[in-house]
Amino acid sequence: MNPPEVDKEVADKVRFHLSKEELERQMRNIHDRGDQGDSKSRASGSGHTGRSHSLSSLPEMPRQDSWVFESVGGFYVPTEDLSKMSLQKQEQLLIKDLIYAFSGVPSTHIKPDIKVDQIAEISAMDVSKVRFRLDDAFSGALRGMVNELLPLIGYYISVQSYIEETNMTPSCGRTRLALASAFMESMQLYYDLLAKLETDLQDKKLNLKELVRQARPWLATLKLYSGMAEVARGEVNSAQLLSLLDDSFGSQKFTDPELKVRVSKTLGDVTRSYMKIVQLWTQKGIIYDTQNEFFVHDNERPNSMSSTLLTPEQCCFDYWHHRYQVLPDRLPDFLLNQGEHIFLAGKYLNILRQCNVTMKLMQQPLLYVPGESKHMEIIKDSYELPAKKLLEILMKEHQLASHLKNLWAYFLMQREGFADALLNRCHKQLQRNVDRLIPEKMQSLLSEVLQQSTDPFKDMLRCHLKACDAATQLSELHESKDTQGEVIENLNLCGYESLALRYEAKWPLSFVLHSEPLEELQVIQRVLLLLRYVRRQLSALWKAPVEGVGLMKTAQSEYLRERMHKCMLNLENHIVLYISEPRWKSFMEVVDKAQTIDELTKKFRLTLNEILRLGLLSSTTTYVSSLFTLGQVCLNYCGFVESIQGGSDPVKFQKGVREYEDEFGSFVASILELVGELAKSSASGGKVAERDSYKELLKRLDEFGKAPKSAS
Template sequence: MNPPEVDKDVADKVRFHFSKEELDRQMRNIHSSEHGDSKSRASASGSTGRSRSMNSLPEMPRQESWVFENVGGFYVPTEDLSKMTLQKQEQLLIKDLIYAFSGVPSTHIKPDIQADQIAEISAMDVSKVRFRLDDAFSGAFRGLANELLPLIGYYISVQSFIEETNMTPSCGRTRLALATAFGETMQQYYDLQAKLETDLQEKKLNLKDLVRQARPWLGTLKLFSGMAEVARGEVNSAQLLSLLDESFGNQKFTDPDLKARVAKVLGDVTRAYMKIVQLWTQKGIIYDPQNEFFVHDNERPNTMSSTLLTPEQCCFDYWHHRYQILPDRLPDFLLTQGEHMFLAGKYLNILRQCNVTMKLMQQPLCYVPGETKHTEIIKDSYELPAKKLLEVLLKEHHLESHLRNLWSYFLMQEEGFADALLDVCHKQLQSSVERLIPEKMQSLLTEVLQKYNDPFKDMLRCQLKACDTATQLSELLESKENQEEVTENLTLYGYESLALRYEVKWPLSFVLHSEPLEELQVVQRVLLLLSYVRRQLSTLWKTPVEGVGLMKTAQSQFLRDRMQMCMLHLENHIVQHISESRWQSFMEVVEKAKTIDELVKKFRLTLDEILRLGLLSSATTFVKSLFTLGQVCLNYCGFVESVPGGSDPVEFQKGVREYEDEFGSFISSILELVRELAKSSGSGGKVAERDACKELLKRLDEFCKSPEKSES
């Protein structure tokens, strides 16, 4: 391979890739004689004497044993393999392989495409280029060396990725971390190349040893090349991490060393992202200058600190909209921990805004494929502020007492509260809402609350709604079709408009904010209507109008009783059958909850079930039907009170029968609606809805029968 006694300077020049013109000039110098005549040049070509030119070579090989080929745009000299011994072929092949493994061109190892085409293909496709050996090599040598030829393309692909990334200022931290991890691992590959070249120079290396030592890197660089190909795509940091982790998980590693090497690279690449996660989940700070994190602070993006807000600024809506989740920036291997990560940092900031001090976690966070230690750390970092926030709300702000007040007042379960409110507001409830004064209504409510020994009763407020209950429910459910049905302009009376509010401040409003309170308000308005109608029916014939006795018959009294029992059992269905057991279960969770989210999720589930099962919110027509039915009952009360005792009994009975038919017709339509809802719930597998409908059908069918049906 290396001619004996070759001058070092001249050997360096021979190894250099000459251009065509430079090569011609050098060859003329090498083969020119001292006198320059053609005869002496001919003899010099076969002699072993030294040329007197500066670039002459001692014992220069014969001219016919050299071939000059274009390799990558340069002409390099190479010996004719057919005139070499097997030992020299092996040494030459080893040398060419070592250089080829580091991307140096070789005349005996060529790609399947033209050299000028290599410059035109992308670095991503270099790993797919196949290389072949010169057929003049021994078949045994080619059989050994062919196994390692793909290493050339893999190396070029990986090395070009490292260089491109390091020369690109705007590349993401994840891609830069991948290039850095590749570079650290490739250092071992470079060390192997240096060792192989040293062994070759010391004649301690044969082709089998070369294959044995280089073979482990074949799988490594193949995987690295695939990872580099993924990183060159149009993906952000989280997507790149997901693809790399997925690629690692799909590999069936048979070599433990290879698995450990790739796992280390993946761990190094994820370190930058996991540091952002650690800072957010354990400190509540977002440091994301390159916009790679899945949590975005809409208030102060890309800052490392937050300042205390004024009480007016700090509310549920503020915290609900301050942080934004960007799912495409969350790696797949963190998807199951995404909610805990988001809430951990959010709760830390909420506690900080509430001036709550606590000892924060300081535990390093990293991701190792196949291990779950990072999930345990993230869970701990979430539970710490979630438990603390629950503790602050329960112990310092008496959340449990406020929740009981909702049951007592919004669901009308405080003893005597509903009757007292109806009595004191009797005249106002019968008036048009335009004639009511909110301040007057609030003073009447305050008067009712005076007898209760409740330290938070002042948080209860009166509100006069401008829309009917069906419209409010429709808007709450965001149902456009129902909104179109009920958003007509209606003239509301006090009993239709009166609603209760519960005014709480931060941080109680984190749980008791507008949305759950509005759901409870819808139920409260329905219950207030049912109680009001039942009260009006119960006082019929007990309070004569202007001292004149009212006409009363068995049929009119029976209709009054049917109406009253109907209102009572509609109320009992909503409160006793639907609400009571669920609220009791919720209060048990309040006592046993370990984190604020356990309480909040159970609270929302309870309200959803009360609204969905008690008012059959899948069809707001049911709520509208209840108010229409109630209006029929109130109209009947007005009819009875308008007929003095001396009026015509026949006409009175005729009017009673008309109201009886109208009431029965509405009851029948409600029953039909509930039956349809029961059928649709049954077909959809909604057992709770079906059972609620069946219970309601049973109550209405049993207590609201007409006289004819009762006799039969």
């Protein structure tokens, strides 16, 4: 056997990562066999038996000064003195060490800047930051060629350690597992490259320049992967991790199209598990979220009754409003703009299921690819399908448009003759204190008023006696339900202050006509009912006989009555004709043209909000309180006139009229002052609609705040 080849074979075996113990054991066996051979030789009187000849023919362990055994990561591997090697042998050795180092195998000539013992003490997150250096004994030309590739070692260790840690952690989330799987799939190409490089080296077809050329593209890839692994090790949930990964991808300036495609595919693979949850929810209305990663949480207990078995009384707006909880921190940033559509798509599918509506559901794969918008189009389609169907069911099968017209007719007192008939029928009850009124009696009177109506839904209108005034109710509407206190009862209210209307819409109409918008309409109705009631009382002065004796009447008292009546009419016209009517007309146009249920409901809430904000000046409930106080001044005047019979003292009567005139004018002036202050603040705040509304109201009330002309 050729000795140089034997030396190479032995060296390769030793280099093959023999541990210190294994190396010592094999050397001890060799020495033991040698001792046995010597003893037998001496016993037979000859040292040249076949056995001894066989042992003597074994090559001795290489005894070259260039070999040194060095501990590398707990393994003892041989190395050679590079200064005694030719440039060609240095290149071949460097190529082999680089291939091993790129796959995480320790090398004697490529070492980290920190001690090997310290590597075990640093966190996996910091491994990628460890820098490696090449043995200075290598030729400068060789070192210059490979220095740029040395960070690849730390990047590889970081990515590989993340894969192993994730796969060995039982409670690891699906998104982190998906990232590890995506790394493994992409890294397979890297492993194939290392295998090819090793094969080419063995076949003597690889030089250092070619190795650098083939390995260089992976430097940027593993750097990105290492950064992604570092993010994934942080204290973030799945949605936050996806957001960080997507932001990292978006901030990169890719010069290599192939790298961009590779990283984009990796990100797409990572988001697949979350997008499957989104797909199941938006296209089937089902939440399959065993690890609590989805941003929609179903508050219904898993073992509770299915929503499809609920009675109409149980399945109401409040049920659907509280059943699902939105958790924004579980929604990835790249789905923020579609978050509402995602939430509503699944919710509407379940509402339609509760209504026993059958429809063909979507079944389209939902994937996220950075920079593309296909997922947005699918989410939009999956939302529009149930949103359009729900609107269609409410409009065609439950005649929603007719019910909305009824709200305008009853709550804003626009059905011809309704308000006057109600006030005439309930006149006596409205003058009484609310604690003396019987709700059933009031409902009976309302039914009598509606008896002649041809409205098929008139039976849905109900009487409601409120225990608080309109200003308090309006204040309660603007407070958060979490902080809202108990309604303060005021049993000193009269019937005209307490009477309110209620519209009892059943499911699924109650999805639109639920308590919140109806209560806002109720506040408007209570204010309008007061204004109508005061006008009626003023109009009835000197017309209804009192115990057969005429009432005292003068030009000044008649003028004050007309002034009060006109003021009440102007206030009503401002709320109805100037504020409510144009906005309600715009709303009904949307009702006729709406494509989805949300177009209708959003316009409905916006319309009511504007009517309250501009018509009742809901920024301050003082205005509503002032209207009721002003109305009370007018009603007190009516009571004064009705208490003075003809033939009484005219001087005393005129004095009382002047006092009511001053009180009325003074109170209107205080309302003008309040509105003027609001107009100034709205002008400085750039609120055009508020400013125009206040100006119009000031114009309507201006003449009533001035000193009255003397009546002849």
